Amino acid sequence: MCLAIPAEVVALLPDGQAEVVVGGTKQVVSTALLDEVAVGDYVIVHVGFALTRLDPEEAQRTLALMAEWQTGAA
Amino acid sequence: MAGLRFIREFRDPKLAQSLARQIAAEVDPNRTYRFMEFCGGHTHAIARYGIPALLPPNLRMIHGPGCPVCVLPPGRVAQAIAIAEQPNVTLCAYGDVLRVPARKGESLLAAKAQGADVRMVGSALEAVALAEANPQREVVFFAIGFETTTPPTAAAILAAQAKGVRNFSVLCCHVLTPSAIMSILESSEARRWGSAQLDGFVGPAHVSVVIGSRPYEFFAEEYQKPVVIAGFEPLDVLHALLLLVRQVNEGRAAVENQYTRAVTRDGNRKAQALVAQVFELRKTFAWRGLGVLPYSALRIRAGFSEFDAEARFAIPAPEISDHPACECGAILRGHKSPRDCKLFAKACTPETPLGSCMVSSEGACAAYYHYGRFQERSAAVEAEEV
Ligand code: SF4
Numbered sequence: 001m002c003l004a005i006p007a008e009v010v011a012l013l014p015d016g017q018a019e020v021v022v023g024g025t026k027q028v029v030s031t032a033l034l035d036e037v038a039v040g041d042y043v044i045v046h047v048g049f050a051l052t053r054l055d056p057e058e059a060q061r062t063l064a065l066m067a068e069w070q071t072g073a074a
Numbered sequence: 075m076a077g078l079r080f081i082r083e084f085r086d087p088k089l090a091q092s093l094a095r096q097i098a099a100e101v102d103p104n105r106t107y108r109f110m111e112f113c114g115g116h117t118h119a120i121a122r123y124g125i126p127a128l129l130p131p132n133l134r135m136i137h138g139p140g141c142p143v144c145v146l147p148p149g150r151v152a153q154a155i156a157i158a159e160q161p162n163v164t165l166c167a168y169g170d171v172l173r174v175p176a177r178k179g180e181s182l183l184a185a186k187a188q189g190a191d192v193r194m195v196g197s198a199l200e201a202v203a204l205a206e207a208n209p210q211r212e213v214v215f216f217a218i219g220f221e222t223t224t225p226p227t228a229a230a231i232l233a234a235q236a237k238g239v240r241n242f243s244v245l246c247c248h249v250l251t252p253s254a255i256m257s258i259l260e261s262s263e264a265r266r267w268g269s270a271q272l273d274g275f276v277g278p279a280h281v282s283v284v285i286g287s288r289p290y291e292f293f294a295e296e297y298q299k300p301v302v303i304a305g306f307e308p309l310d311v312l313h314a315l316l317l318l319v320r321q322v323n324e325g326r327a328a329v330e331n332q333y334t335r336a337v338t339r340d341g342n343r344k345a346q347a348l349v350a351q352v353f354e355l356r357k358t359f360a361w362r363g364l365g366v367l368p369y370s371a372l373r374i375r376a377g378f379s380e381f382d383a384e385a386r387f388a389i390p391a392p393e394i395s396d397h398p399a400c401e402c403g404a405i406l407r408g409h410k411s412p413r414d415c416k417l418f419a420k421a422c423t424p425e426t427p428l429g430s431c432m433v434s435s436e437g438a439c440a441a442y443y444h445y446g447r448f449q450e451r452s453a454a455v456e457a458e459e460v
Contacts, residue, residue, distance in 0.1 A: 005081070006079070006080035006081055008079070023081075030197070030199060030226075030229065032229040032233075032348075033225050033226070033229065033342060033344055033345045033348070034342075034344065035344055042079060042080055044280060044283060044336055046222050046223070046226070046280060047168065047196065047197050047198070047219075047222075047223055047226050048196055048197025048198070048199060048200070048226065049197070049225070049226040049229065051222065051225075051280060051283050051284065051342065051345070052283045052336050052342055054080055054335050054336055055334070055335045055336070056335075058334040058335040059080060059083075059335040061334065062310075062313070062332070062333075062334060062335060063083055063084075063089075065313070066089055066093060066309055066313055067089065069092045069093060069095070069096040070088065070089060070092040
């Protein structure tokens with residue numbers, strides 16, 4: 001039930017809603033919990049609501065941190 | 075493929091291997107590490123990706139009570155069934171909830187089979203839409219879950235109010251994560267066995283999206299337990315475990331945030347404001363497995379009482395005990411594993427759940443049941459400890 005997933009916003013709809021895509025599947029979700037959302041944003045979707053926007057820069061930073069150990073420096 | 079960004083890169087098997095090697099290199103072989111993943115989403119991810127098999131034997135994962143279906147007490151399910159059986163009522167709930175057992179043989183699904191109008195919804199707003207489309211019926215939404223599902227319920231009540239929908243109400247059973255963590259740290263078992271039982275927490279992903287990382291600072295300081303908030307992908311969990319191992323090795327107990335792409339210190343303020351507008355703290359709430367906990371759940375504020383199914387139907391929740399052989403309670407507190415239950419995979423399976431931990435794929439019993447590899451490895455780890 002808590003398995004919320006990252007989804008891409010592909011269209012903004014009237015009434016505080018947006019169309020999102022997850023792995024090829026389209027879904028309409030409410031954006032009532034977000035201050036602003038734009039087409040191209042990635043959001044976490046949970047029980048029909050976008051809970052937050054994902055920050056692409058932070059994602060890159062985390063991946064870079066993780067990659068530090070990849071070279072076998074240990 | 076469209077929409078797989080933020081997913082695939084956090085499942086890279088090579089990176090997972092190197093993170094696992096790094097954890098193995100940094101653990102102190104002369105001690106054990108016992109980390110609780112609070113959240114059912116993590117329990118599910120850990121099982122699904124076979125994470126225990128990547129970990130050194132002296133690092134053990136303990137499953138916490140953060141599966142919303144698992145902590146739902148049978149009395150609340152019975153209350154929902156009693157409301158669903160009232161004339162003219164349509165009761166809506168999230169899918170997993172329908173299969174949670176109340177008394178023997180009783181569940182919302184069974185009530186539906188006997189003619190009650192019970193519907194599965196994917197969003198609280200669907201229940202509001204049903205009420206709008208069926209003004210002659212009383213539509214009740216059975217709202218359960220932690221801080222992730224609470225803002226959607228608040229938004230649904232506010233939407234019903236704005237649209238003047240008068241035949242919509244909510245049976246509010248929302249619970250609070252910090253209270254559950256507190257109860258684990260304060261439980262009589264924890265006192266008896268000493269708080270050394272747990273060396274740290276993998277903090278919830280999406281609960282923390284809403285409440286932020288700040289509420290955990292108290293636990294880190296007061297109980298000297300490290301907390302690392304982690305995303306739900308396998309690399310996130312491994313990364314968080316490495317950070318926890320480091321904190322333990324350095325003797326630190328701080329809140330760290332591994333899931334910075336979604337979690338901030340303050341969380342989602344807009345969602346928090348909606349929740350505060352609609353809900354207030356309950357003095358006490360009975361949890362499955364954890365007992366009655368003070369200030370651990372929410373109820374609908376008096377100003378919204380017309381949307382409160384408890385006020386509208388005046389049907390109280392009966393007290394019902396779990397199946398006598400079910401170990402869900404001890405499992406939810408991290409003291410037992412599904413393997414310790416005599417009913418596991420015998421009388422109790424995902425098709426015929428006897429306890430709530432077997433219902434949702436986030437429940438420890440269902441996770442063990444579905445992912446055999448995890449099952450074997452965990453059993454092996456436990457055998458070593460005996
Ligand atoms: S296997 Fe079933 S009966 Fe046993 S603890 Fe898990 S849910 Fe309860």
